[in-house]
Amino acid sequence: MNPVALPNAQATVLVVDDTVSMLKLHATILAHDGYRVLTNTSAVEAIDRLATDIPDVIVLDYMMPIMDGPMFLRRMRTDARLCDVAVIVLTASSDEMHIEEAFDAGANEYLTKPVDRRVLLARVRAMVDARRARQELRMSRVP
Numbered sequence: 116m117n118p119v120a121l122p123n124a125q126a127t128v129l130v131v132d133d134t135v136s137m138l139k140l141h142a143t144i145l146a147h148d149g150y151r152v153l154t155n156t157s158a159v160e161a162i163d164r165l166a167t168d169i170p171d172v173i174v175l176d177y178m179m180p181i182m183d184g185p186m187f188l189r190r191m192r193t194d195a196r197l198c199d200v201a202v203i204v205l206t207a208s209s210d211e212m213h214i215e216e217a218f219d220a221g222a223n224e225y226l227t228k229p230v231d232r233r234v235l236l237a238r239v240r241a242m243v244d245a246r247r248a249r250q251e252l253r254m255s256r257v258p
Contacts (some may be wrong), residue, residue, distance in 0.1 A: 119220045123166065124148050125151075125152065126129055126151065126152045126171045126172070126203070126243040127151040127153060127168070127169075127170040127171050127172075128145050128150075128151070128152050128153070128156065128170055128171065128174060128239060129153045129154070129161060129164065129165075129168070129170040129172075129173045129174070130142050130145065130153070130154050130155075130173075130174045131154075131155045131156075131157070131158055131161040131173065131175045131176060131179075131187070132156070132174075132175075132176040132179075132205075133156050133157060133176060133179040133180060134176070136158060137176070138154050138156060141174055141205065141235065142154050143175035144232050144235060145174075145235075145236070146238065148236050150239070153168060153170060153179075157179060157180070157181065157182070158175075158179050158181070158182035158183065158184065158186065159181055159182050160173075160189035161173075161187065162187065162190060162191070163181070165191065165194070165197060169196060169197065169200065170200060171191075171200065171201070171242070171243045171246050172200065172201045172202070172203065172205070172239050172242045172243055173191075173196070173200060173201070173202045173245075174202075174203050174205050174235075174239070175187060175188070175202055175203065175204050175205065175222075176204075176205060176206055177204050177205075177206035177208055178206060178207070178208065179219060182215060183219075184206070184222075185216045185217055185219075185220035185221065186220075188202060188204075188217070188220035188221040188222060189220045189221065192220070192221040193194050197243075199245055199246055199249055199250075200246070201223040201224070201245070201246060202221065202222050202224075203222070203223065203224040203225075203226060203235075203238055203239065203242070204222045204224065204225045204226070205226045205227075205228060205230060205235070206219040206226075206227060206228060207227065207228045208227070209227050216219070223242065224238050224242070226238065228249060
């Protein structure tokens with residue numbers, strides 16, 4: 116019997132969360148849907164990882180020690196290699212100031228925990244599809 120190819124198998128998602136149980140939960144949801152999942156328990160480690168691994172989407176916790184989500188976003192958005200990587204801030208906070216700060220720092224989406232598995236997968240899938248479409252458009256313009 117041939118294994119069924121999952122449509123998301125080529126897409127990579129980086130999950131960054133300092134709460135290990137949340138990190139494992141979200142990574143498992145994404146991996147089960149066929150994504151290649153990378154994980155980091157701190158934004159500092161994730162910044163280092165981005166030097167060598169460029170994911171299609173990042174699922175990022177807002178509240179983390181040392182470097183929080185918005186700090187990570189502001190730093191990440193200065194790297195031209197990462198300009199089209201979508202970032203979903205996934206956090207327990209629904210504070211208006213946090214939402215505003217996340218979007219001002221460069222977030223593409225803001226979801227609150229606990230997140231419905233279907234909503235997370237739909238948002239990630241939409242962002243992967245949009246990134247692929249942008250890449251295909253760029254490639255079609257290359258002479």
